[in-house]
Amino acid sequence: MSQLYQVQQLLKTLRLTETSNEISKLIKAAETNEDSYTTFLLEILTYEQKRREEKQIEKRLKWATFPYHKTLNDFNLGEQESLSKKQLNQLKELTWIEQLFNIILLGPPGAGKTHLAIGLGIEAIKQGFKVVFTSMGELIHTLKTEEITRKSQTRMKRIRSSDLVVIDDLMFMAMDQREANLFFHLINDLYNNASIILTSNKSPSDWGELMGDASITTAILDRIIHRAEVIHLNNDSYRMKHRTSIFGSESVQN
Known part of the structure; x- marks a missing residue:
């Protein structure tokens, strides 16, 4: 030997x-x-x-379940007139997570909301925070099946124990009474325990119509906006600007 x-x-x-x-x-x-x-x-x-x-x-990147890997270095700040380099650097410092602040990213589809949310999530993992990414549709499904499937139970346990929860495409579809209640209880669980990044193409003033219950909407907004930074990414769709065309430089009209 x-x-x-x-x-x-x-x-x-x-x-x-x-x-x-x-x-x-x-x-x-x-x-x-x-x-x-x-x-x-x-x-x-x-x-x-x-x-x-x-x-x-x-391990934490795997648990986060990001749909793709794009860092803040990949984020084209030049495309965002509403976000300065100084503000992006302040977000990157992540002191807002320690202070339990939430970030609400608003803007049309393709404006860079999800990319920015994922970039901040990846940066948080590098700095030692536990992060989970979920789309709103996936989250509602997981909440509704939590009591009956082990997979959903495990998923929700990770979400509730995270330092940062990223919820993508908030309010992209209407919720029924039960779904709105389940979502409220989750926000209540995360309140004062974790930071949340929300992306949405609808203003918080429009969320009530999609939840269908004014009292639940008010309770959710009260907890989310209590400590929150709202960032409007109002530029034209980045995907439309940089799309690849099968016609090259020619348009369909030409």
Whole structure:
């Protein structure tokens, strides 16, 4: 039994699994660089910590269930006249999550609401927060089936234990009485426990029509807007501006 094998097994026993898998390369690098014992030990511990953090981020990204991966660096701020670079940097700092503030992103389809919401969610995960992304349609379905399916129970448990919940396409469809009640109870559970990012193409003043109950709408708005920043992304659809045409530069009319 070689010493290297014994070292690998001891590292696994001590739950330093990442280092165990890489120890031979770390040893060779230390020998090449003629590192001191202290430097070598620091390299080992630093590597283990870095890999654990990376795996934790990978795990949280998987749990977040983003529909696609787009960071804030991919966000074209030049397309958004209503959002300055300073404001975007303030959002990126994420102090609003620590203060339990909510972010409401309003604007027409294709204005960049979902991209911005996902970018903030990814940034939050990198900074150690637990994040969940859900569309409004998916959320309502999960709430309605929570009592009867284990999958929905697990999903709702993650949502309620998150630091940041992103709800996309809020109020894109009307809710019945039961759905509105379930949504209210979730917002009530998250109130003072998590931050929420909401994206919607409808103003909060129009939400009442889609919920069908003025009292529930008022209760929901009271909890969401109590601490909230409302950002209007009123530019033309980014997807329409940058769409690919089968006709090249020619329009259908030409």
